[in-house]
Amino acid sequence: MSPSASEAKVERARSVFSALGDETRMGLVARLSSGGPQSIAQLTTRTDLTRQAITKHLDVLAGAGLVKDSRRGRERIWELDPTRLTEAGRTLDQISRRWDEALDRLRKFVED
Amino acid sequence: MSPSASEAKVERARSVFSALGDETRMGLVARLSSGGPQSIAQLTTRTDLTRQAITKHLDVLAGAGLVKDSRRGRERIWELDPTRLTEAGRTLDQISRRWDEALDRLRKFVED
DNA sequence: CTTAAACGCAACTTCAGGGTTGCATTTCAA
DNA sequence: TTGAAATGCAACCCTGAAGTTGCGTTTAAG
Numbered sequence: 586m587s588p589s590a591s592e593a594k595v596e597r598a599r600s601v602f603s604a605l606g607d608e609t610r611m612g613l614v615a616r617l618s619s620g621g622p623q624s625i626a627q628l629t630t631r632t633d634l635t636r637q638a639i640t641k642h643l644d645v646l647a648g649a650g651l652v653k654d655s656r657r658g659r660e661r662i663w664e665l666d667p668t669r670l671t672e673a674g675r676t677l678d679q680i681s682r683r684w685d686e687a688l689d690r691l692r693k694f695v696e697d
Numbered sequence: 698m699s700p701s702a703s704e705a706k707v708e709r710a711r712s713v714f715s716a717l718g719d720e721t722r723m724g725l726v727a728r729l730s731s732g733g734p735q736s737i738a739q740l741t742t743r744t745d746l747t748r749q750a751i752t753k754h755l756d757v758l759a760g761a762g763l764v765k766d767s768r769r770g771r772e773r774i775w776e777l778d779p780t781r782l783t784e785a786g787r788t789l790d791q792i793s794r795r796w797d798e799a800l801d802r803l804r805k806f807v808e809d
Numbered sequence: 810c811t812t813a814a815a816c817g818c819a820a821c822t823t824c825a826g827g828g829t830t831g832c833a834t835t836t837c838a839a
Numbered sequence: 840t841t842g843a844a845a846t847g848c849a850a851c852c853c854t855g856a857a858g859t860t861g862c863g864t865t866t867a868a869g
Contacts, residue, residue, distance in 0.1 A: 602718040602723075606715030606716075619795055634829095637848095640847085641827075658845090660844095660845065661845080674790055677783065678786055681777075681779035684731075687731055738815060738816085746857095770867070772814095773815080773817095
C-alpha cells in the first residue's frame with residue numbers, strides 16, 4: 586500500500602475517533618447499535634439534551650461516515666453504518682503491530 | 698460479563714478515542730509506534746508546536762493509558778503502551794457485531 | 810565551576826465545540 | 840381543514856481544550 590493511502594486511512598480513523606470521543610455520540614452509536622434504526626425524536630428521549638443538540642451530534646457522526654439517514658414521511662431515520670467502525674479497529678491493530686516490530690528492532694539494536 | 702464491566706470497557710474505549718481524535722496526538726502515537734521510545738525534545742522536532750504543547754498532549758495520552766514515561770537523566774522518555782489500543786479495537790468489533798445482530802432481528806420482525 | 814540542555818510549573822489568551830432558544834416548514838391525523 | 844408532531848435553520852452563549860510566554864529547576868558536559 587502506498588504511504589499516502591495509509592495516511593488517508595489513518596486520517597479516516599482519526600475522524601472516527603474524534604466522533605466517538607464524545608460521550609453523547611458514543612451513547613447514540615450504542616443505542617443505534619442495539620436498538621436499530623431510529624428517528625431523531627426517538628433518539629432524543631431518555632436524554633437531558635435538546636433535539637437540536639442530538640441533530641448536531643448525528644451530523645458529526647455522519648461526517649465521520651458512522652451513520653446514514655433516510656426519510657420516512659416527516660421523520661428522519663438514522664442507522665449505523667459499521668464500515669468505518671471496523672476499518673478504524675483494524676487501523677488500531679496495525680499501529681500496535683508496528684509498535685511490536687519497533688520493539689523487536691530496539692532489542693536487536695541493544696544486543697549489538 | 699456484567700453490564701457495569703461492559704460499560705466500563707466502553708468508557709475506557711471512549712477515553713482512548715477522545716485522546717486519538719486529535720491530529721497532533723495521533724501523530725505522536727504514530728511516531729512512537731514506528732520510532733520507538735523518545736524524549737519530549739525529540740518528539741517536538743519536526744513540529745510547529747512548543748515543547749509545552751507536546752507535553753500537554755503526552756499527558757492526555759497518558760491519561761487514556763496509551764503511553765507511559767520513564768526518566769533517563771534529565772530526559773523524560775515516552776513510549777507506547779498498546780494494551781488499551783487493542784482493547785479499544787475489540788470494543789469497536791463488538792459494537793459492529795451487535796449491530797449485525799440487531800439487523801437480523803429487524804429482518805425477522807419485518808418478515809412476520 | 811560554569812554553561813547550556815531538558816524539563817516542570819503556572820498564568821494567560823484564543824477559539825471551536827457543545828448547547829440552547831426562537832421561529833419557519835413539512836407532514837400526519839382526526 | 841386544522842392542529843400537532845417532526846424536523847430545518849440560524850443566531851447566540853459559554854466553557855474548556857489547545858497553545859503560548861515567562862521563569863525556575865535539575866542535570867549533563869566541557
